[in-house]
Amino acid sequence: MFKKLKALLSYRNLLIANFFIVIFKIIYIAIIQKEFLANEDFTIAENIVKYHQYSEIISLGGTAFKLPAYPFCIAFFIWIAGKKALLTLAIFQSLLSFFTPVFLYKILKLFKFEKTGILAGFLFIFSPAYFLYSGSIEATNIFIPVLLLWFYLYFKIWFSTDNKSGDFISLGVVTSALFLIQVVTVPLSCIMILSMLLFKKVNFRNFSFLVFTVVILYSPWVIRNYYVFDQLVLSKTPAWQNIYFGFTQNGQLSDDLKLIPKDRDYYIYSLRYKVSELTMEKIYKQEVIKVTNLKPEIFIKKAAINLLCLWYVPPKYFDNDSLSVLLGRKIYVIFLDIFTLISLVILYKRSKILFCFSVLFFANFSFPYMIGHAANMRFKLDFEWYQLILTAYLFLVIFQKFRKTENLVSL
Template sequence: MNNPILVKAITIIKTKSIFLFVSLSVLFWSAAIIYSFLLGDSLRYPDEKVYYHEYGQNIANSDIFSSDGKNPTAFHPPLYPLLIGILLKIGFSIFGIRLINFTALFLTILLTYLLLRKMRAEFSPIISVFLILGYPVLFYTAGTLYPQTIGGLFLVIAVFFFWDNELTIKNIILTGLFLGLSILTIPTFLFVLPFFILFMLFKQKIHFLKLILLAASTFLIIAPWTIRNYFVFDQFVLVSSNFGINFLIGNSSATTPNNGPNAWTGVKDFIEVADLQHMDEFERNSYYTRSAIELIKNDPIHYGKLYFQKVANYFNYRNDLSTKNESSNSKDILMFITYGFMIIVILLRIIVPRKKQFSSFELFLILLYLASAFVSAIVFTRIRYRLPFDLLLIILASLSIEKFIQINFNKQTTLRS
């Protein structure tokens, strides 16, 4: 590292990290407030309108978790619609709800910073702040009424408490509680619980009681909603009843690796059958699930190939969008550069032998990120659904950049001596 400017920059990062964090925080909030003001009351995506106009308004005005204002439902996971409904009830506008989303993103930035400081990392805490702010899709998503920002916060909090020098009873309980909140926000996170348990078993000798405690504290948070579903519908529904339709959309005759929810054309016949038979949402859920399984059984080679193509698509920098006016070449290029940079940094860490000494924490992040790809591909893989796990990728990339800095900085010190 012969470049004096680069050496000076590293020195500033090393000695002025708190000042940099505060400065970046001011920039973040300035941008968040201005962006939210410019968006006004516009809701650009269909799902935003569902969360706000259907669930949010019905919860606020009628105290009912319902999309039509009359019939209770368990179709969507509850936490984010309930949050919107409560905020509307106490007088929040769309502008205010967006600021809550940005608050969640800011807390994620802060916790990522603190997590890496807890790991005794030198450069990566502030690098992670730069990477999160330099990954604009996170900021963009925080400006939408989507649950991914809140879900990402809960995931990072769970990792924060899970990964400590000593996994105490207190940390296990807190991990489980926030993992439960993440599942009530995004049910796909359910796989994270067995992943945590398996990692605990392989990493060190863990008392069986701690494993039970982690699972129990997770389901303690989920249980009230599951019990509500049982008493209201006389059905066992753990979190939501929309797996079947998503499973079918992700494995229909019209599904491609990258078209995700746009594969509606392949499920229209199944929806018509369900309509003709007057199925309720739970009968539909079972019917759609069975139909998807039958499609896979009838052509296992095609769907086996499609599954691995969807796994590969998990790492894509772009998706086909049904809302065409929200897609553009400039957004794709920006996503290619920012996401591609993190992937390249981590791949270099793997490829260059002397730089690939991964810690157990880094292996944990890698395996969890890869596991999320294989789980997501069961249905379909989309950038929006991947975003909470991209936070783990950012942590990993930050640690990898620090490794490169340390190696080159030490080399420069050796040359000078």
């Protein structure tokens, strides 16, 4: 039985299964789903095409509410597909998802964990959330492949002894793209890049190439923001808004932390169509200070509740026990979290470095949402693929123990 199972875990079989799952995704999106929910990214994209302006609310001028990569991606599909833009984009996202299992395998192959990479790839393509999410108009769909490409280029450099300047320029290009898609990766990426210098994986010349490439490609966004807002905006404007939303009726799970009444929240939300987003940030800050008095115990409790929602389900799904949510998400996530914890314990015993990296990785993706809010499932999906790696690792450790036991019994 173990030999047959091992034979199934081949890269060829992963590619075949991956291909058919992508086809099923496209069929599901085109025939069953059909409709797509638009968001701020889509509104900005429409304004790019219609008014040639990066703006969510045209009357208020330019915006930095969203990072530019995904809105420009949507704008491209509006330009080429018109009314079918969202359908075409969803199909593109499905095709793009093909590369996620491929990168999982390629990255883990660098660590000599080929079978773990293959199994993680299978777990990804059969994940209910990732299957359905290709049809969502969210940046997560391009963020994950780009992030995995970044990890592949990074660890390829890390393990190689014959790196060329072009490798660091390529990493710089992908780094800037990553930063223009999601801000959450910036701390982790910067720590990892500095680690290359610290552990002498890069000389100062190539390190300069990498940093220079990132600065050249990312700086136009910062310069543009300074021109629009007359002040420095390094990434995007929402900061206090996210903290504020974590105290609203829709953004918070705990009743005693729902400090913003619905009618007040509705009024505050209506202001964003009248005043600039930087002014809104001041309003959000004032509201948070007013309802919390900046008491540390409130923010500590909020952080704990947000962490629970991030690693389980968002507040809006918490009391939803429908079969689709229960089986497709709640039970699935509970098992995934348990497998992750067990895998981390094993890693701690076997490889302190990989254990520390895993903890750093999860902390990087958890801490921002503990401060702000955890009301969206996509926050978890940004890093849930790493849990699939740890789960695959755990399964293979168990598999090896059973195989040894079987060999002893046969003797």
